[in-house]
Amino acid sequence: MSDLLPVRVHKTRSRATPGGMDPKQILGDRVLPFKHRKPPWFKVPAPGGQRYRDLSGLIGDENLHTVCQEAACPNIGECWERGTATFMILGDTCTRRCGFCHVSTGKPTWNDPLEPARVARSIARMGLRHAVITSVDRDDLPDYGSGVWAALVRQIRRQAPDCKIELLTPDFRGEEMPLAKVIAERPDVFNHNVEVVPRLYPVARRGSTFERSLRVLRNAREMGEGDVVTKSGLMVGLGESFEEMIDALGQLRDQGVSIITVGQYLRPTENHLPIVRYWHPEEFKQLEERGMAMGFSHVAAGPLVRSSYHADQHVPQPDDGQGPLRADAPAPGALPVLQNGPIPVAA
Numbered sequence: 001m002s003d004l005l006p007v008r009v010h011k012t013r014s015r016a017t018p019g020g021m022d023p024k025q026i027l028g029d030r031v032l033p034f035k036h037r038k039p040p041w042f043k044v045p046a047p048g049g050q051r052y053r054d055l056s057g058l059i060g061d062e063n064l065h066t067v068c069q070e071a072a073c074p075n076i077g078e079c080w081e082r083g084t085a086t087f088m089i090l091g092d093t094c095t096r097r098c099g100f101c102h103v104s105t106g107k108p109t110w111n112d113p114l115e116p117a118r119v120a121r122s123i124a125r126m127g128l129r130h131a132v133i134t135s136v137d138r139d140d141l142p143d144y145g146s147g148v149w150a151a152l153v154r155q156i157r158r159q160a161p162d163c164k165i166e167l168l169t170p171d172f173r174g175e176e177m178p179l180a181k182v183i184a185e186r187p188d189v190f191n192h193n194v195e196v197v198p199r200l201y202p203v204a205r206r207g208s209t210f211e212r213s214l215r216v217l218r219n220a221r222e223m224g225e226g227d228v229v230t231k232s233g234l235m236v237g238l239g240e241s242f243e244e245m246i247d248a249l250g251q252l253r254d255q256g257v258s259i260i261t262v263g264q265y266l267r268p269t270e271n272h273l274p275i276v277r278y279w280h281p282e283e284f285k286q287l288e289e290r291g292m293a294m295g296f297s298h299v300a301a302g303p304l305v306r307s308s309y310h311a312d313q314h315v316p317q318p319d320d321g322q323g324p325l326r327a328d329a330p331a332p333g334a335l336p337v338l339q340n341g342p343i344p345v346a347a
């Protein structure tokens with residue numbers, strides 16, 4: 001009997017071959033091998049100072065996730081030493097499989113109603129005056145996780161009332177109700193990354209579309225009625241041209257986006273998309289100048305720029321402090337500890 005069954009050949013599809021396709025159809029033949037020497041401008045100090053250790057302890061205490069760790073961000077030593085990290089809510093497993101992203105993918109099981117309260121409490125403990133929070137995509141949830149996003153903003157307003165809140169969200173599949181729920185809480189900055197130029201979507205962001213992300217940004221701005229600044233970001237290094245980048249920036253500006261970040265794609269593992277080329281710091285500078293000339297209020301472009309990198313500098317900070325921290329933030333080594341169990345969560 002079994003002789004009659006068709007033979008099913010299981011082919012493991014890595015993120016470097018989205019949907020089984022050969023990425024070279026879009027990226028071209030001239031991609032860099034996985035093992036190669038990076039240009040010298042990617043040298044970063046090794047992590048490990050006192051503030052880095054403080055944050056590692058806090059993240060462990062509170063059972064939290066950060067995109068700094070999950071995405072293997074090269075800036076972790078610098079950012080954590082400045083006293084900040086980008087928290088990642090709704091678990092550590094994403095329902096999409098973007099070709100560039102290091103975050104785990106699969107069927108999420110994370111359901112933690114107290115996560116917003118713990119993230120907010122951590123922001124208060126750290127003494128942040130500007131906090132950035134992101135999440136995995138949760139296409140498995142009926143509201144795509146928007147209820148947790150809204151609860152998070154409410155908790156931060158209660159526990160760290162003076163902290164500016166920047167949300168870096170998924171596209172909620174382009175649906176308006178989940179987005180409206182989040183924007184109704186009036187975060188200071190709403191960030192949604194388009195990530196790559198439109199031509200690269202089939203290879204880099206399968207399951208998403210550039211137009212849908214533009215619509216999310218336009219809707220967020222309109223729903224925010226002038227209270228919410230919108231922001232987006234892109235990567236370079238996957239074969240896009242300078243003119244394609246300018247065109248993408250123009251389309252973002254047309255949706256009223258105010259802040260732009262552009263950084264170099266770095267291949268996390270051999271199972272991710274290959275790099276086509278490294279952009280030179282001088283090219284990033286030119287992109288920054290062209291972007292500013294288009295009317296953005298802030299353009300941060302550089303090899304190591306990520307959307308949350310120095311995000312406190314992307315908007316005015318009315319309160320006293322230094323970098324992402326309030327003036328009265330705890331000194332290195334003096335983070336308030338959780339004594340005798342969890343600090344009561346604000347009602």
Ligand code: SF4
Pocket residue numbers: 067068069073074075076077079080084085086306307308309310
């Ligand atoms: S750039 Fe963002 S993700 Fe990277 S370490 Fe800094 S805060 Fe974390």
